[in-house]
Structures are given as structure tokens and as C-alpha cells.
Amino acid sequence: MTMTTSAAGPLQGLKVLELGQLIAGPFAAKTLADFGADVIKIEPPGSGDPLRQWRLLHNGTSVWWQVQSRNKKSVTLDLRQPEAREIVRRLADEADILIENFKPGVMENWGLGYEALSRSNPGLIMLRISGYGQTGPYKDRPGFGVVAEAMGGLRHLTAEPGRVPVRVGVSIGDTLASLHGVIGVLMALHHRHRTGRGQVVDVALYEAVFNCMESLLPEYSAFGVVREPAGSALPGIAPSNAYPCRDGWVLVAGNGDSIFKRLMHAIGRDDLGQDPQLATNVGRVARVEEIDAAIGAWTRERGVTEVLEALAAAQVPAGRIYTARDIAEDPHYRARDMILPVRTHDGLTVEVPGIVPRLSETPGGIRRRAPVLGEDTDAVLKEAGLTEAQIAQLRERGVI
Template sequence: MTQSASPGPLAGIKVLELGTLIAGPFCARMLAEFGAEVIKIETPGSGDPIRQWRVLKDGTSLWWSVQARNKKSLTLNLKDARGRAIARQLALEADIIIENYRPGVLEKWELGYAQLQAVKPATIMVRLSGFGQTGPMRDLPGFGAIGESMGGLRYVSGHADRPPVRVGVSIGDSVAALHGVIGAMMALRHRDATGGREHGQGQMVDVALYESVFNLMESLVPEFDHAGVVRERTGGALPGIVPSNTYTTADGENIVIAGNGDAIFKRLMLAIGRIDLAGDPGLARNDGRVPRTEEIDAAIQAWCDGRDIAAALTVLKAADVPAGKIYSVRDMMTDPQFLARDMFEQHHFPDGTPVKLPAISPKLSATPGRTQWMGPTLGQHNDEVLAALGYSAAQIAELRDGGVV
């Protein structure tokens, strides 16, 4: 894939990443994809644990190729005062600092928001944690799974007669990361509007994993507060919006059909040969369809039982009814829509082995993001970053010999 020559909308923005695994690094990754210079601090010798997660290539996670693309890896021993001094220097030069340690850890290292803000009022720090920087749970460990559970997502995921299930990816961490990106951009806009890098007003962006998940929970709160309704697990169906469910075709494929708009419902019923339901005045509106959900779903499933997914999609497409197969990654890699939208990028490992990465989203028309390099080797940019801070080759060698980098 030919990469855009655009430097990206965040060119010139410096970001310091102090974090591991998913939430903080994903937040920084998105900024790096759109042109920010991201310096990622890693522990000498081991690095970010995600380097060894899931499927490996030559001892390094394939996930790392994506999660750390465009980042500069700097190893620093933050238990050493010299390492902390370097981190502090980088933090005071950065436009944005992203961290996902437990609350209080950075303060012990004299890298906390208040400590930096006292020296540089324009400091912007994105803090991602399980439960936020305040409250009785602030000091507890909080992984994405806990945020998903406490934030309400797990409770409504799965079938009513079975225990809750997880989404197949680390959605809690990733949603928190996106909230971090949004907060960082708002804070950056405010800083620039109040005096810029030198004299502007920075701020702390406090992102809690459970609150990020909670923010996605639609009408959960007013429905309970006003009507006493507790949203429950409903499998593949969208409760209270009918019909919208997952059905199985004759060839065993799963198909999602969303015929919940009033006009769409009528077109769907005509397409599946249920003229009686299409003309039933009691089903003309959603509030009339909800009490008859089982009847409607049974009619759609009976129709799906008689045809394979390709035939079903052909009919539904002709009727202008929203429908789609549930894709595996194998389906994605050959799908015309994915290919037309250039959703895969071709890259190569250092040994020349080709590998595809997901393309960058969202797509900006004038300043799109781009992959400049895949996840770096551990400490790959030590000399470059330290030299930019004013360290001589001899000083860098001394730091290396002392186990600081």
C-alpha cells in the first residue's frame, strides 16, 4: 500500500508515553499514527509485557507491530534517580504525557501532574486507570475486564439463561484509550487557545476504565431511574427495537438482520413472503412490534432456514434491508468493501517476511494517518532520544553501563 506523504495533523506534537499493555499505549498509538512524535519509556531488559502477548514472531508479539507503530522506544530504569531525571526532562518538553500506572506511582517518582504543572503550567497529562484518580477505589488494580464488569457492559452481554460473557477483544481498555485521545485533543485545543505551548493552560485528563465503559451504556440510567427497568442479557437481539437479531441460514452461517425501522420492517416482511405481517396495522410501529418479538423472529428464522447466506443477502439487499454476515478475520481479508477502502497495509519484518497490518482509522481527506514503522525493538531509539536531550556519546555509554538505559 502506498502511504500518504502527509506528516499528519499532529506533526510537531511531542508525546511521552509512560504506560504498558493496552489502555495508555493504544491512546498514544493513535496520536503516533497521526503524526505526533511519541517516545515510549520501557523497562530495560524486559520492555512492555505486551511484547510477549498472544502470537509471536521471533519472540515478539505480532500485536506489538500494531500497538507500537510509529513510536520511539527508550529504555529507562525509573527506579534509578538518573532514569527519573531523564523522564522528567522529557515530560517537561512534551506537549502531552500519557500514563496508566496506579494513582500515586508517578508522584513517588516526582513525575505527577501537580509536580510537573508547578514547573510548566501548560502540562497536559492523560491519566488512565481502573477507577480514576479519586474515590475509595482509586488505589485498587483495575484491568479492562473489571472496568467492563463495573461499567455495565458484561452484565448485558450474552444470553439470559447463561452467565455474562466478554467481548472477544479488550474493549474496556480500548474504549478508555479512545476517551484519552478525545480528552487529549480537547486539552490541547484549550492550551493553544490560552497561550500555547509556553504560556497556555494545561490540564489533567482523568480517564477511568469503568467510566469509559459506562459512557457507552445508552439509556441504562434513565430507564432504571424513571421506569425501574434493568436492562438484561438478550443474546443476539437488540431489546425493545424489533426486529434486530442474529439468525442462522441453511448453510450454518450467522446473519444479522436489522429491520427495525417502520418502513424497513414492511419491506423485510414483503421480501420474506410474509404479506400478512407486512400489512398488519398492529405491527406498523415499533411499540406494536415489541410485544410480538418472538412471532416476528420466528418468521424471519423460518425464512433463513430455507436458503444459504448468499441467497439471503441477495434478497435483503434488493429489498434495501440492512443485513450482514458476521465476519471472521478470514472474511475480512477478502471482502471487497475492506479491500476497496484499503483497510490492510502491507509491511515487512526486518528479515523481509511480509505482514499485513490494519490500516489507520479514521480516514482524514487532507492529513491522513500513516504507518512510518512497525513496533520498534526494545531501546531502538535510546541514542537518538538521549542525544536530542543533550547527552554525549560518552554519557550515553555511561548510562548504558550503569543499567539506566
């Protein structure tokens, strides 16, 4: 396992209690854990977080688990039982941050809402990720990332014109919400440093998507224009598209004024590069079909590698469309430690994504593998003040 050069990380000393499952809450906790936070993940006895069983499994456990739960401790608690909820309260009293992504109201029904927990721990920061947020007319609706992507405006644009909108290919709505949640937590920590007071960070999945939708709303507000799907093109910015080669596709972004001239020279179309009507983006957008046709005619006669080498020499941004194999074999990924090996509890060595972002003085790292279910229950409960006899009784009654 690759360890960080800084054993601590910038978030050393922060205690995080993770009550979420699957993607949104756990991804936020994973990000904090990567940078040194002590994350205690609460899972139901027996099955644990459903992500343990998602996608491809090795010996019954998802290899995705090795990414999402690295650097965390696993404690099993049956939150349906009062004794388990009392343990959560004890752990929350010592925590800096609590992360949950249940449907609004669930934590309150358990007696674990922010108002209750902050009475004994006023500095507690609670990150709450849900489909529609903690307030509003939709708050009680079940909300998953795919629905949020649709409501946030993204799904309408991920299509070829006139064809069915498709998903991005990963759970982007959940991940965007997680990252917004981490930003909110860090801002709340800054506020607590000055005031000593915690607060709630309320992140709605659809709002996290909506926050990344660029000019979508102001264009409608100012001009009544509804942005429509454009396939691989970048509407209103030209040229920027995917172009066919003999053996695949390349993405070319020649939409800067000087870049466009270099691109046209590289493909032997100085007539377009020197055309005064195409000197700015406005003119190029008006003739984008002509420009795309010229680029496509040049790329079709060449292989992907030849195209990329020619455009790199011309200082034109371009790239191939990577598969997992391309990523695993790319030297740049390796040089920047974006691919790291970890060893699972049962001996499998698997490569996982590296740590993002890169900090020069206090980098994050992988300090421990993802835990097996309940691996840290006894140790964490002993730290919380429970005796071995009490822990044994809780296990006998199925609380842990």
C-alpha cells in the same frame, strides 16, 4: 509499507511521552502517532512492554506489537532508578502530552506527578488512564479492562439469558478508555491553544464503558427496570437479531418502519408487513417472538449468501458474521485501505488494520514500523542533550 499521502499528518509537531504499557495508554498514543505526533515510548530494559510477548509471536515478538507500537520510538529506562526519572523529567519538559496508565500514586511516588512536571512545563497535558480514576474510594484498587467492563454494566448484558456473561472477545474496556483519552487530549490541546495552560485528563476504565451504556441508567432511574441479557437480540427494538441459515448465521436489522415492510415483503410475509399493529416499533416489540420466528423460518431454508443478496435487493440492512479470514478477503476493506502491509525489522510482511478515522485533507498513515526494544534510546537521549559518554555510563549502570 504503505505511507500516508500526507507525510506530516494533522498532529505533526506534537511531542508525546508514553509511559504506559499493554493496552489502554499505548492505544491512545498509537492513535496520536498515526496522525503525525512524535511518540517516544518508555520501556523497562530487558523485557520491555509485556505486550511484546502477548498472543501469537514471530521470532519472539507479538505480531500485535506491529499494530500497537507503529509510528513510535522506543527508549529503555529503568524508572526505579533516579537517573532514569531525571531523564523522564527532561523529556517531559519538551513534551506536549504525557500518557500514563499506572496505578494512581505511582507517578507521584516517582516525583513525576502532574504538579511536579507542570512547574517547568505549564503547557503539559497529562493523560492518566486507570481502573477507577485518580480520585474516589476505589482509586487504589488494581483495575483491568475486564473488571471495568463488569463494573461499567457491559458484562452483565453480554450473555444469553440465564447463562454466564461472556467477554466481548477483545479488550473493549481498555480501548474505549483509550479513545475517550484521545478525545480528552484533543480538547485539552484546544484549551491550551487559547490559554497556554495544560491540564490533566483523568480517564477511568469503568467510566469509559459506562459512558457507552445507552439507556441503561435512565431506564432504571425512571422505571426501576434493570436491563437484562438478551443474547443476540436488541431489546426494545424489533426486529434486530441473528438468524440461522443452512450454512451459518446472518444479522438482520429490520427495525425501521419502512425497512420492516420491505423485509416482510422479501420473505413473503406481507401479512405482517401490512399489519397496522406492526407499523411502529412499539407494536413490533410486543410481537417480537412472532416476527423473529417468521424471519428465522425463511432464513433456515437458505444459505447465507442467498439471504444477503435478497435482503440487499430489498434495501434491508443485513450482514454475515465475519471471521479474520472474511475480513482479510473482503474487497471493501481493501478498497478503503483498512488492511495495510508492514514489514517488521526482521523481514516479515504482516497485514495490520488501517488508519481510523479517515481525514480528507490531512490523513494519518504508517510512517515507520514498530520499534525493537530500545532502538531509539541513544538518538532520543542525544536530542535531550546527553553526550555519548553520559549515555555509555547510563547503559553501564543499567539505567538504560
